[in-house]
Amino acid sequence: MTRDLRAFQTQSRPGTMTRFGQPLARQMPESQPIPVTPLVSARGLIKQYDGRLVVDHVNLDVMPGECFGLLGPNGAGKTTTLRMLLGLTPPDGGELTVLGEPIPARAREARTRIGVVPQFDNLDPDFTVRENLTTYASYFGLRGETLSRRVEELIEFANLRGRESVPIQALSGGMKRRLTLARALINAPELVVLDEPTTGLDPQARHHIWQRLRMLLSRGTTLIITTHYMEEAERLCDRLAIIDQGRVVACDTPRALIRAHIEPHVLELSGHAATVWLDAQGNVSDIARLHRVGDASLLYSHDPRPLLDRLDSDGLRYLHRPANLEDVFLKLTGHDLRD
């Protein structure tokens, strides 16, 4: 099944689980109905730091073969949630199963089948590119033929051919990130967990990572990815959980989230002239939902034609665009700035 088809099914049947069974079903006899169990399942997951709930009763189900996103502002609890999935942070409450293993009790066993891309690169500065891969492979007990074949494959995958013997310090940010991703694949993991994989990268480097992640998805690997880039979430993720202050405030496909929370048309106005114009319009609440952020205004509407006519006849500059994930995100997590 191609990636496009999967995306299509996501949109056509939001909320159903049938599609998630597909990668599994290919290996099974045709006629048998397969009950699809989540690869990751969290129930009432809690984490407290200094008496403050940073992960607050989180429920998650990640299905085999999907790309699941955790979208939230800084400090929302994304990293803490991922660390709990990996058994690197002990939860203060709730139940957690990853790849059929209870976490944190059997986290080590689970981690033999997981790949990890941490938020901050922790490549080994004492080693070259290739040595980083071989050393990391050795932590999994890989050796001999398997090890050298994997390492060569991953050097190709990371597009680092010709740089195998270069020390880590000589790599650009994008190359380091690619190597970190390659390193996460050394154990041929069923699940790859990525914490802000493209934060701080330039657009080319970011597209390169996205392309690699789509490649993984087409092979049936399950991905869990945290991000605060809407674009990344919208492009990559089959389903998203929007997290704010430790709580899942919404969870669905990107399209379903937009449909459920935001009017389909958005008008963006900004500047003094726009403010004056808006004030002169009086109450527009029957036509659009108005949201002001500083001197910018957003008008959300099901039918913006009356507004568009008035804007055009008054000669105002505006941007008319379809609603996107960012609108959902801002609506659900508030417009105020987070550190």
Place this chain on the structure above:
Amino acid sequence: MSPSLRFVHVWRRNLRVWRKILIPSILGNFGEPVLYLLAFGYGFGMLVGDLGDMPYMVFLASGIICSSAMFTASFEGMYSAYTRMEVQQTWSAMLGAPLTVADIVFGEVAWAATKGLMSAGAILVVAAVLGLVADARALLALPVLLVTGFTFGACAMVVTAFSKSYDFFLYYFTLAITPMLLLSGVFFPLEQFPAPVQTLAYLLPLAHSVELVRPLLTGGIPTQVLLHLAVIAVYGVAGLMIATIFIRRRLVR
């Protein structure tokens, strides 16, 4: 959670790095302690003469060998381990793989012991060349030196577990390692100290290491072997357990 055989992966990672800088590493092993041996040996030797029927150089050699295992393992368990824990985040990368804190701490202590053994072994070679070693039973000192390195590596990791910066390690050197060096029969015989100081020295591990190694290097047979080994082992095992608990508390939270 107790360490598994996977600690070997941690040990081997450090060995790989060490091999990359093989020549300076080995020179470092020989350099400083050999300087100590020659300077103190010839310098003091003139003043002190023989201790009983033992030339001072012969007495000193076994002391320097033990203290070298102590210093090398302590450095590795503090400065190097701290660098891997905090600066390089080597351990956090390992924790993403199927290694646990117990594996990592045990692997690091085993590596510190190995480095302690290598540096003590280097001086043993020099001492043998200088004719300061009686016979082949000196080889029996090697396992004792490995255990000594393990114990000091483990104790150093306890300090590392609580360190907020490199500065903290100086306290440990000043308050624990240096007094131990001076009180444990490395430079002068323990019997010269007042009884309470001797008791204190025997409550610490280094004196027991010296008591085992010195006879083995001078053609004698150590007495109370099990007692000496037991004291060293208690520090080693306790250090390992405490370091594991507190490093876990630091990293897994």
